[in-house]
Amino acid sequence: MEKSLSWREFIITRLIQSSGYSAIIFVALIFFFLLREGLPTLGEVETSSLLNIRWYPIEEYFGILPLISGSLIVTLGATLIAVPFGIGTAVYISEIAPRWMREILKPLVELLGGLPSVVLGFLGILVLSPFLRVFLDLPTGLTAFTGSLLLGGIAVPTVVSVAEDALDSVPRAYREGSWALGATKWQTIWRVTLPAAKSGVLTAIMLGVGRAIGETMTVMMVTGNAPVLATKLGSLFSPVRTMTATIAAEMGEVANGSTHYHVLFFIGMVLFIISLIVNVIASSVVFRAKKRAERILS
Amino acid sequence: MNKIIIENLSLQYSDGTESLRDVSMGIRQNAVTVLFGPAGGGKSTLLRCLNRLNDLTEVKASTGRIMIDGENILDPKTDVIALRRKVGMVFARPVPLPLSIRENIIYGLELAGEKRKSKLDEAVERSLKLSAIWDEVKDRLEEPAIALSGGQQQRICLARVLALQPEIVLLDEPTSGLDPISTGKVEAALAELKKEYTVILVPHSVQQAARTADHAAFFLTGELIEYGDGKTLFTNPKQKRTEDYIMGRFG
Amino acid sequence: MMTRFLSRNRHTVQRLGFSAITLVAVVTVIPIVGTIIFILFKGGSAISLEFLSGFPHDGMRAGGILPAIIGTLYLTLGTAVFSVPLGIAAAIYLSEYAKDNQWTRLIRIAIINLAGIPSVVYGLFGLGLFVLFLQFGTSILAASLTLSIMTLPVIISTSEEALRAVPQSFRTVSISLGATRWQTISRIILKEALPGILTGVILGLERAAGETAPILFTGAAFFLPRLPQSPFDATMALPYHLFVISTQVPEMPIQIQYGTALVLLVFVLTMNVIATVIRSRARAKRQW
Numbered sequence: 059m060e061k062s063l064s065w066r067e068f069i070i071t072r073l074i075q076s077s078g079y080s081a082i083i084f085v086a087l088i089f090f091f092l093l094r095e096g097l098p099t100l101g102e103v104e105t106s107s108l109l110n111i112r113w114y115p116i117e118e119y120f121g122i123l124p125l126i127s128g129s130l131i132v133t134l135g136a137t138l139i140a141v142p143f144g145i146g147t148a149v150y151i152s153e154i155a156p157r158w159m160r161e162i163l164k165p166l167v168e169l170l171g172g173l174p175s176v177v178l179g180f181l182g183i184l185v186l187s188p189f190l191r192v193f194l195d196l197p198t199g200l201t202a203f204t205g206s207l208l209l210g211g212i213a214v215p216t217v218v219s220v221a222e223d224a225l226d227s228v229p230r231a232y233r234e235g236s237w238a239l240g241a242t243k244w245q246t247i248w249r250v251t252l253p254a255a256k257s258g259v260l261t262a263i264m265l266g267v268g269r270a271i272g273e274t275m276t277v278m279m280v281t282g283n284a285p286v287l288a289t290k291l292g293s294l295f296s297p298v299r300t301m302t303a304t305i306a307a308e309m310g311e312v313a314n315g316s317t318h319y320h321v322l323f324f325i326g327m328v329l330f331i332i333s334l335i336v337n338v339i340a341s342s343v344v345f346r347a348k349k350r351a352e353r354i355l356s
Numbered sequence: 357m358n359k360i361i362i363e364n365l366s367l368q369y370s371d372g373t374e375s376l377r378d379v380s381m382g383i384r385q386n387a388v389t390v391l392f393g394p395a396g397g398g399k400s401t402l403l404r405c406l407n408r409l410n411d412l413t414e415v416k417a418s419t420g421r422i423m424i425d426g427e428n429i430l431d432p433k434t435d436v437i438a439l440r441r442k443v444g445m446v447f448a449r450p451v452p453l454p455l456s457i458r459e460n461i462i463y464g465l466e467l468a469g470e471k472r473k474s475k476l477d478e479a480v481e482r483s484l485k486l487s488a489i490w491d492e493v494k495d496r497l498e499e500p501a502i503a504l505s506g507g508q509q510q511r512i513c514l515a516r517v518l519a520l521q522p523e524i525v526l527l528d529e530p531t532s533g534l535d536p537i538s539t540g541k542v543e544a545a546l547a548e549l550k551k552e553y554t555v556i557l558v559p560h561s562v563q564q565a566a567r568t569a570d571h572a573a574f575f576l577t578g579e580l581i582e583y584g585d586g587k588t589l590f591t592n593p594k595q596k597r598t599e600d601y602i603m604g605r606f607g
Numbered sequence: 608m609m610t611r612f613l614s615r616n617r618h619t620v621q622r623l624g625f626s627a628i629t630l631v632a633v634v635t636v637i638p639i640v641g642t643i644i645f646i647l648f649k650g651g652s653a654i655s656l657e658f659l660s661g662f663p664h665d666g667m668r669a670g671g672i673l674p675a676i677i678g679t680l681y682l683t684l685g686t687a688v689f690s691v692p693l694g695i696a697a698a699i700y701l702s703e704y705a706k707d708n709q710w711t712r713l714i715r716i717a718i719i720n721l722a723g724i725p726s727v728v729y730g731l732f733g734l735g736l737f738v739l740f741l742q743f744g745t746s747i748l749a750a751s752l753t754l755s756i757m758t759l760p761v762i763i764s765t766s767e768e769a770l771r772a773v774p775q776s777f778r779t780v781s782i783s784l785g786a787t788r789w790q791t792i793s794r795i796i797l798k799e800a801l802p803g804i805l806t807g808v809i810l811g812l813e814r815a816a817g818e819t820a821p822i823l824f825t826g827a828a829f830f831l832p833r834l835p836q837s838p839f840d841a842t843m844a845l846p847y848h849l850f851v852i853s854t855q856v857p858e859m860p861i862q863i864q865y866g867t868a869l870v871l872l873v874f875v876l877t878m879n880v881i882a883t884v885i886r887s888r889a890r891a892k893r894q895w
Contacts, residue, residue, distance in 0.1 A: 064787075066789075067787050067788070067789050070789050071704070071788070071789065073696065074696045074697075074699050074700045074703075074704060075700055075704060077692075077693050077696030077697040077699075077700055078696070078697045078700025078701055078704070078705060078714055079700075079710075079714060080693060080697060080759075081697060081714050081717040081718045081721060081759065081760075081763070082713055082714055082717040084717070084721060084756050084759070085717045085720050085721060087732070087736065088724065088728070088729075088732045088756075091731075091732050091735035091736050091740070092728070092731065092732065092735070094735065095731070095735050142631065143631055143634065143635045144635075146627075146628050146631030146632060146635070147631060147632045147635045147636075149628055150628045150629055150631065150632035151632070154625055154628055154629065155632070163632065163636065165879075165883045166636055166639055166640070167635070167636070167639070168810075168879070168883070169639060169643075169876070169879055170639045172810070172813050172814065172817065172875055172876075172878075172879045173639075173642070173817070173872070173875070174816075174817030174818070174819070174846050174871055174872075174875055175817070175818075175819070176817070176819045176846040176847075176849050176850050176871075177642075177646070177817075177846075177849065177868050177871060177872060178642075179850070179853075180849055180850075180853045180864065180868050181642060181645070181646075181868075183853055183854070184853070184861075184864075185645075211638060214635060218635075242617050242618065242620075242621045243621060243625075244617075244620060244621035244624045244625065245617070245621075247624075265723070268723045269723075271725065272723070272724070272725025272726065272727070272728070273725070273726075274725065274726055274727040274819075274820040275819045275820055275846075275850060279850070279853070279854060302725055302727045302820070305727050305728075305730075305731065306727050306730070306820055306823055309730070309731070309734070309823065309824050310823060310824060314739065322731070323731055323735070326727070326728045326731040329725050329727075329728050330724060330725075330728050333720070333723045333724050333725060333728075334720055334723075336723060337716075337719050337720050337722075337723040338716065338719075338720070340719070341715070341716055341719045407783060409779065409782065409783055412778075412779065412782060414706075437785050437786075437787060438785075440782070440783055440784065440785045441784075441785040444783070444784075445783045447776070447779070447780065447783075449776065451774075451776040451777065451779075451780045453777060453780060453781065453795055454777070454795065454798070454799055455795075463781070463784055463786075463794075464784035464785050464786075467784065467785055467786050467790055468785060513780075516784065517784070520784065520785065
């Protein structure tokens with residue numbers, strides 16, 4: 059009985075341990091398959107034409123610059139929306155709102171995080187873009203700006219929840235100390251609480267940006283899908299096409315193993331690396347902040 | 357007769373907190389041995405060595421031997437599960453598991469493979485009586501243990517240890533959170549316990565040490581300063597530092 | 608005089624500031640509520656027994672969306688089969704077994720990265736590994752596996768948080784009574800952490816149910832005249848169906864589009880509400 063018990067324990071422990079390590083394996087597998095299908099691009103398409111400004115796969119033009127610029131401009135717009143609204147809402151929830159309000163707001167924001175992006179894209183097509191077309195007097199409502207608005211909304215819950223956590227973990231004593239010195243709540247928020255939560259707020263912004271870059275369905279549905287190099291701010295109000303939308307729209311129609319197929323995987327690889335960088339930076343900020351907090355507390 | 361013999365035990369935690377330095381002592385069977393001294397002196401660490409609970413914490417280095425019934429329990433080949441059944445422990449804060457009173461008491465027995473209801477019922481009654489709480493809870497054994505008062509919870513925790521019929525009972529400041537009346541009940545239970553068990557107690561005050569000790573050991577910053585018969589040590593300590601501590605000059 | 612002026616000024620600033628922040632929060636929340644009410648309102652009239660239990664016909668311009676509903680159910684369940692045991696086990700490892708060393712840090716970084724990988728990249732990965740390399744084809748199996756890996760970080764991090772919230776003293780006491788680590792986990796810790804774990808699992812599956820990009824090339828079918836028969840069949844799914852009828856089918860009746868959006872929304876919101884309720888009830892009941 060004791061023997062069989064220790065065998066069971068041994069096997070269960072091993073299973074649990076391998077599950078723990080599976081996350082590393084999955085990241086490695088994802089990277090491996092992106093490399094495997096994406097790297098042949100470099101042999102098939104010359105680097106100079108990859109860095110061209112023309113994306114027209116049917117005639118073998120594989121310039122990915124317009125796609126990168128499309129992703130950047132949409133993400134930039136989304137960030138400009140998500141940061142003030144996300145952090146403002148986080149400050150409201152954590153510092154200003156009465157308790158009952160908090161209990162309503164937090165699940166609501168979480169709800170927004172759970173809304174399928176395809177539903178937002180759908181409303182973007184039917185409601186937002188016709189409105190913007192008339193309101194801003196544009197030739198079409200399917201623009202980078204439309205995408206930015208919706209993406210901003212999609213990134214908000216990420217920003218709110220991470221920033222709110224960060225604000226929440228600022229020790230109450232900091233605030234009380236500040237109030238005791240005669241500072242108003244408002245001054246305390248700006249001069250004490252937010253600076254103390256700085257690294258967490260930065261992480262929130264990074265993760266929000268990461269969320270925006272990677273979003274696919276919404277941008278595919280509302281940005282008009284025109285692979286034009288965005289060079290000036292005015293491009294915000296014309297159709298663009300992002301990296302994610304390109305993969306989603308075209309992968310279904312290419313032959314496996316064709317150059318076009320490899321290039322789409324290559325774009326996926328670029329996206330993977332971008333998200334890797336964003337997340338490693340975001341998480342190292344968190345780790346460093348934690349370390350510092352531990353040092354101060356011990 | 358010595359139940360436990362500790363030989364040159366030294367230990368250091370990874371985070372550099374409490375440690376033990378070259379502790380050697382014998383612990384008598386069927387007696388209450390009290391380990392006392394200021395906080396951080398190594399008393400709890402020593403207790404946690406005796407049932408290898410220190411395995412759960414990050415220990416940097418340890419040397420020496422602890423012989424229980426002639427076997428070195430620090431040997432990596434020791435069956436720690438069996439050891440912990442033989443060496444029970446009651447903690448400073450009462451921690452009822454989130455189960456009913458009855459389930460708390462039989463938790464260890466069930467894990468040890470006991471399935472017979474009669475045996476389990478018997479153990480529940482015996483250990484609750486021994487912990488002087490049977491009358492208070494016998495009609496509410498299926499209620500959650502968390503609903504009891506602190507003093508009752510602590511006696512449930514003692515009963516939970518006794519249900520396993522250990523040979524040695526370790527008590528780490530078991531009355532630190534209790535009112536004087538509950539404390540009295542627990543101390544009375546101790547006096548009863550030593551007839552059957554070897555009891556090692558870290559008291560929560562010098563007074564409690566003096567009240568309960570058959571043998572007493574004074575620990576200071578990881579070292580065993582003085583060890584001897586309880587009465588003698590508290591009335592006529594040999595070491596200046598022991599005397600200073602007992603008289604309340606530091607601590 | 609001066610101080611009184613300053614102090615009044617400070618409080619005016621505070622009032623203005625608080626109003627501004629409150630406004631920001633309101634502007635953030637109104638579209639969320641608005642979206643939900645708008646879709647409930649617009650889609651409500653499309654809902655009928657025929658719509659929920661019928662097959663699409665006339666090039667999807669008429670009939671019901673049953674295959675899409677069933678398909679999303681299958682995909683969600685399929686995702687649960689893989690991601691729930693794996694995710695909870697990984698959370699147990701991180702919370703109960705892992706030491707604070709380089710490897711553990713690497714696992715954490717990997718999980719953070721999994722959470723950040725764009726959903727369409729998961730789609731590419733699923734296509735490369737499950738559809739082509741393992742030759743599962745465009746199938747429920749391949750799509751579920753892809754969604755599982757995507758869901759994993761949500762389940763792991765929420766479950767780990769729930770496990771860590773269980774007081775350390777329970778573990779110490781259980782071990783001191785002769786329990787092994789696994790006995791402690793299975794008898795005490797998991798039971799206490801269950802509501803938190805359940806919340807995480809449902810929130811993770813909610814995300815999987817609403818996703819489109821990962822299943823685009825791994826399991827989603829444009830149109831199927833019958834329900835899928837085995838895990839190796841492709842399937843229709845609500846989010847993909849909504850995408851198809853709102854962008855790919857000309858002259859699509861607006862009613863059906865809103866109705867489909869409504870069904871998807873209700874599917875996802877129900878999971879969200881269940882998760883929220885479980886969490887708040889467990890919080891109220893908790894005794895430690």
